[in-house]
Amino acid sequence: MHQRLHPRRAARFAPTAFLLATAVAAAGLTLGRADTAQADTADAFATRCGIHFCLNGKEYYVAGANTYDLFTYGGSYGDTETQFMDKARIDAQFANFQADKVDVVRLWMFSHESWHGFEKSKGVYDEQEFAEFDYIVQSAKAHNVRLVPVFENYWEAYGGIDTRLQWEGLSGGQPGRAAFFDKARCPGCFASYKNYVSYALNRVNHYSGVKYKDDPTIFAWDLMNEPRYQDQSAAENVNGTTLRAWVDEMGAFVKSIDSKHLLGAGIEGHGSTYGFGGDEGNPFVAVQQSPYLDYTSAHPYPTESWANLSLDQTKALIRSWIADSHQKVGKPFFMGEFNVHNVDRSAWWSELYADFEAAGGDGSAFWWYQDRSADGKFGVSAGSPELVVFRAHSDRMRAKSGLTTGTSSPSQSAGPSPSQSPSPSASSSPSSSPSTPPPAGSCAVHYGLSDWGSTFNGDVTIKNTGTTAVNGWRLVFSFPGNQQVTNMWNAVPSQSGKQVTATNPASYNTSIAAGGTVNFGFSGSSVTGTNGAPTAFALNGAACTTY
Secondary structure: OOOOOOOOOOOOOOHHHHHHHHHHHHHHOOOOOOOHHHHHHOOOOOEEEOOEEEEOOEEEOEEEEEOHHHHHOOOOOOOHHHHHOOHHHHHHHHHHHHHOOOOEEEEEOOOOOOOOOOEEEOOEEOHHHHHHHHHHHHHHHHOOOEEEEEOOEOOOOOOHHHHHHHHOOOOOOOOHHHHHHOOOOOHHHHHHHHHHHHHHHOOEOOOOOOEHHHOOOEOEEEOOEOOOOOOOOHHHHHHOHHHHHHHHHHHHHHHHHOOOOEEEOOOOOOEHHHOEOOOOOOOHHHHHOOOOOOOEEOOOOOOOOOOOOOHHHHHHHHHHHHHHHHHHHOOOEEEOOOOOOOOOHHHHHHHHHHHHHHOOOOEEEEEOEOOOOOOOOOOEOOOOOHHHHHHHHHHHHHHHOOOOOOOOOOOOOOOOOHHHOOOOOOOOOOOOOOOOOOOOOOEEEEEEEEEOOOEEEEEEEEEEOOOOOEEOOEEEEEOOOOOEEEEEEOOEEEEEOOEEEEEOOOOOOOEEOOOOEEEEEEEEEOOOOOOOOOOOEEEOOEEEEEO
């Protein structure tokens, strides 16, 4: 969404309010644990398996919301635990999410302002603000909600990339902020963004002792809120070459640190080919074909004056995105923002959600679930009638995921420690769990290749076509040339000559359900002109077909 509501600065609270907030917060984190029915998913990471999200080897469909301003709950002054953050308000909002069956919450993890700023000056990260985000993660765990934090903002709210440009002596604004994505014009922008992302991913939550990159409470990361490389040339507006290069570089950087979590670009899905918005240097297909991204996104606001779409036109638009995501990009589709105004919202939501489900949409997050009456245009509050429609949608998405009760989010337990994390290094040891060989012919493998000459990326999906689960998996294949794996995510690699073995990680994605899939990817080096797809694959010693 282009225009972001900027909240008022928080008023000071009386000392008695601090004591009450502390007491309620302490109580809040003891509530909302996962029930027995979802215990097997409590510490599982959401993954991608082909064109869908997966959890524990099963397709996973999510219903979510945006509450971008969670990081601002509190006074932004004084004692970190009792004044700077408002724990009671955070817990109350997560209780709302849980009651209304919100599976995932997309939220900001950026600000360069003095008020609740994560990075107020270049390279200086505010401990109090990150401590508040630690608490947000803990409250999400306690209330069985997963998070989609966004690393940075294209727009001016909370400073955004305009601030990073200013740090490098450049001006922002539209379209000047395109310089942020051009390494020749702003190499410092690349460095400051990477430094911030590295700090955030490696941040140790001071409540749980778990690094953000190791916490399954995080559903996914978004590289940026609505990036674009607009009006630099007519060709760039259509093909998005510069933005794609930025996404590739930053995506590879994130994956080199965090191989466990899903990653998206956070783009809007505008384009003349869709009849929604214009060509803005961020084409839906070309940018999101990046091998480092795990899902596509779009942000439809059909009743805005510049869009002016009917309900049927909106359905067709969303179906186009889903089809292109699944068929052209080969990834899940996450409608990361959407809403309508000046229409019967419940009626629109009812039809849009039903059509979204029928078309195979993988996840969505409406804009936005407010905890106070701050936005009369798009704000949705607890008790709003459209939430009845949302809860029914969430129930259907959970049923598609095989989750008939509760939610699939983590419990309050801390999850795997950093020492249990699978390493992307080729020298890592495979899981010691025993594997069960599938019957011959009961597996199929899809190998996607993105070849750039001396470097390449592989994207591999293993499908269990048999009738029983494969517990513990090891896929063996051979390169046609002198390719070398340099980095792998969602699997543990080893290589001997041309032969590569990819083994399930130690603590997640360890089995492939009957009819289910698992996915992993890798980067490699090669000799120009010698690359190609392997011709044979073996899963736990049994030959697989290809598709």
